[in-house]
Structure formats: structure tokens, C-alpha cells
Amino acid sequence: MCNTDANPILIDFKENSMRPVELRSDTMTRPTPAMRKAMAEAEVGDDVFGEDPTVNRLEAMAAERVGKAAALFVPSGTMANLVSQMVHCGRGDEMILGSLAHSFYYEQGGSAAVACIHPRTVPNQPDGKLPLDELEAAIRDDNIHFPRTRLIALENTHNLCGGAPLDPAYLSAVGDIARRHRIKLHIDGARLFNAAAAFGVEARQLAAEADSISFCLSKGLAAPVGSVVCGSAEFIHTARRARKVLGGGMRQAGVLAAAGIVALNEMVDRLIEDHANAHRLAVGLTGIPGIELDPERYVTNIVYFDVIKPGLSATELVAALQRDGVRLLAAGPRTLRAVTHYEVTDRDIDHALESVNRLMK
Ligand code: TLP
Helix, strand or coil: CCCHHHCHHHHCCCCCCCCCEECCCHHHCCCCHHHHHHHHHCCCCCHHHCCCHHHHHHHHHHHHHHCCCEEEEECCHHHHHHHHHHHHCCCCCEEEEECCCHHHHCCCCHHHHCCCCEEEEECCCCCCCCCHHHHHHCCCCCCCCCCCEEEEEEECCECCCCCECCCHHHHHHHHHHHHHCCCEEEEEECCHHHHHHHHCCCHHHHHCCCCEEEEECCCCCCCCCCEEEEECHHHHHHHHHHHHHCCCCCCCCHHHHHHHHHHHHHCCCCHHHHHHHHHHHHHHHHCCCCEECCHHHCCCCEEEEEECECCECHHHHHHHHHHCCEECEECCCCEEEEECCCCCCHHHHHHHHHHHHHHCC
């Protein structure tokens, strides 16, 4: 569990009683003191020319961590997904993804709008999976009327499915389907290291079946900017072209990559603390009248819960909590989302639970 007094990463934030409990997203994490130091001291060059040694180091580390030949540093998780989709699919090709995929829901339909890819959704189950029979049935035959299925895209952990992690056996079954039909598998691993922590496995075990996999440095790993896409050398060569046409070619990006290197070195092993805090929050919320959730569903750092009280909407509860110094997101008319991360302490969880308890009376 994360105790502020014992946590050297947090001490520099000079915690005081006015500090809000920031549970809206793990994207809110600020760079650690070690990251700021590494950024200030980073050796840099022009990355569009492949000459930034710090970016090159981050890319090599990232590729190694997920067991792929090469990697590409990109500004965001959204660009990581779009670049990957553009490499795997041509104009008019079809991508199969979950009905609740971030890429389908929250990325402005960029795959269609920018890359001319036809998205085909299969309903996500509450555990983030796509049923294997429905997934396979969605793959198109060779028929002049149909778009050509080129890609399956999974999300691990699954954001809208409560941070559900996809296990190695499921990934292997999807990998089999993709291989049998000669189509590619991309994994949006924005929170890949949370999934690995949940199963106690290495990230590369969750990446083994993927032709491409992305992960975010700027979420639970606390870097200020950036994601990494990983795959074969050939995939990354083409992804680098796609990044450039999207305007994502950065120059002295080593100042950002330096924080990403600290993120990979120092922030991965502690993610289990965030999971423990999220679980404690979920269990604590379960006992509050008017709050509904199944605490056993939440095994990583995301918790969704419903407010069932006449006259109180999620937006109203969020506003009341905000006045109490507790920040959450309204994720639906009755649904709230809380995400834990390294700036959320034990005491913050107590504070959040006390506030919800009081406001629900
Ligand atoms: N998720 C953000 C918001 O966009 C909702 C959050 O606060 O959870 N894949 C997944 C699974 C994500 O959760 C996100 C961001 C992205 C991709 C996009 O990453 P960015 O924001 O870096 O473009």
C-alpha cells in the first residue's frame, strides 16, 4: 500500500491537506523528481533523423520489455493505435475490435476518418474479452462484396470493462484465430504493465501473440508524455512513416523519452500498490448504501460504481465530491469512475470513502 510518508517519490510534492485526491485518471500523474532530473540532463539529437540517443535507448528498452524486435516512441496512445492500424490495414480494409474498445469509442473514429479503415465491432464481455466464436465468425470470407478483414484489435487492460486484464490463455486463443485466417493482431496495451502485474507475469508474455503492441508511459507509469509501439523491424519501419504523416515526427524528443526510461525502470514494479488501493476503494464503496458495484470485478487500477439514489445523478455526486477535494469522473448518468495511481495514498482512499459515505447519507 502507498503511504505518503514512506514514499520517496511523493515526498517532493510537499503534500498538504489541500491537495485534492485525484482519482479522475492515471493520466493526471505528474513526472517524478527522478524524471524531471533525467529530462533536464537528457542527451538529445534530431529523432526524425534517428539521431536522438535517448529516444533510441527508450525504444530499445521498450522492445526488449515486450519481446519484440523494434519499437517506436509516439506522442500518445491514440497515435500508437492509429499508426498500428495504418500499417496493418489499407484503405477500405476491415478491423475487428470490441464494441467498448477505447479505439472505437474515444479516438474520434480516427481509424475511419484518417486511415479509411472500416471498423467492425464484436460485443465486449464484462471481462474485456470478445467471445472467440463471435470473433471468428466476424472474419470475412473472400467475396467481392465484403471489405477484407486485416486486423483484430484487443485492449489490455480494458478501460471501459473496469480495467479487466486479458490473460495469456485467451490471448493465445485469439492469436491462433488470427494466424489461421492470416490476419494481424494488435493489442492496445495502454495499461499493459497493469495487466502483467495483475497476473504476476512479464509484459512479454502478454505480448507474445501480438504482431504489434502499444503501451502508454503517461498513465500509471507517470511519464509526462508518450507511448511506445512495438513489433517487427519491418512493422516499425512502416510505422515510422505513418507517424511522420500524422505529424508525430518529433525532434529533440529525448527530453521526453528520458522520463519514459525512468518510468520503465522505476514505476512498473509499484503498480501492485495501485491495484491494492483500487481494491480497497472498491470494497469500501460496497458497504455504502446507495452505491452499487461488484468489488471482485476490479483487479487493476480502475473502479466503476453506480449511484442508486433518487434525485442524485453521477454528475451531481462528482460535483459534491469535488467540493470535498475528491476528484472522480462521471462515466454515465449513474456511473462514476475512479482510477488509482502513484499520487494516490492510503489516506486518500480513506478520505474518498469518508466523503462518499457522508454524501450518500
Ligand atoms: N484513456 C484516457 C481517456 O482517453 C479516457 C483515460 O483517462 O483512461 N487506449 C486506452 C485503453 C486508453 O485508456 C487511452 C486513454 C488511450 C488508448 C489513449 O491514450 P492517449 O490519451 O495517450 O491518446
